[in-house]
Amino acid sequence: MLKDVIMLGSVALLLYMGWQVEKRKRATHKSILTKLSMFYFALGISILMYYIRDFYVANEALDLLFYRIGAMFQGLSFLLIFLFSIDIFYSESRFKMPAYILAFLIFVMFSIGMWTFHLEREMQVFYLDKKYEVTRVFFPIEIEKIIITLIGIFASTLPTLSFVIYGLRDKNSRKKAFLYATGMVVMFAGSMLCYLISPLLARSLYLVGAIICYYAFKMR
């Protein structure tokens, strides 16, 4: 029950914010906001997929299918928020194309890996209601963990920095900018901890991150 509230709560908040940003984007013609609204949508959908897969613990094929869709959307959300900050920082610079290409390549490789490599399910220690969790068996798990962690750090640094640096610059919206930065860090940390330690931690962190972002979003 608690898990349902946490997960569906995060999904609802993220989808709501995505929809609101999309609405305001249309009103103001700020095309740059597309990637931000899509980031919220993608992250919301990925958590929804993770929620759905828990209904199919007994059916390994379906469980893994929803897991893969969820992971792809999560990768997509990382990609989108990264490209959003590239658009802000480097839209005029010669770094833009290489950064875009690099990010797309990583995303494509991640997706291919997600759909083709062998996945194994195993019991999760931290999971209170004894669900099964997926272990990926791409290469030796230690190497994979390092790679995925690096990708996570790579994708999350720039978006967070864009809010932090802007907050340092602009006194009036400092609090709002810092709140966004915190919300993003918490959500990214959630993703990484989900992968490294346990989904239980992550799912609560998504909700915390989403609430912080929502709070910043409501600030005028």
Next chain:
Amino acid sequence: MRLKKNEKYVVFGAEEWRVTVGKLYEVAGKVCGRALYDGGLVKGRKLAKASKLKSMAEIESVLKNENLAEQVQVERDIILVKGSFEGEALKPSLKPRCFYLAGVLAALYSACSGKDVKVEETDCIAMGKKECRFVVRELKWYEKMKEVMEVI
């Protein structure tokens, strides 16, 4: 042109503009320019929507319709305008005075190109030049971030 249903519009003549806005420039200077620019952005967005603007070639008729300008010529990131309402009203001046028009142009340009831009006036008929000259440039990162922060 009716831009939005249920919204009232008033006619604001050149003389009223000269007295009101001229006074505002006197007391508030740059702040007045910025406020007019923002107002122009709002107007420009409505105009782009109402006229279903597709390319910058169409902006002359849009601005003419609104009596904001008489002739418009767009060359890449330079926009040359003849007969700007604001410039005419605020003659003579040492500085460019078409901030509202610059805002309108920025919104129209953004609507056509999909880029977020800033429009700055470098020459103005208010300064005794033959035409007003506007330069379009992409926003700096903190300007983009500022606009984003205002929306999200």
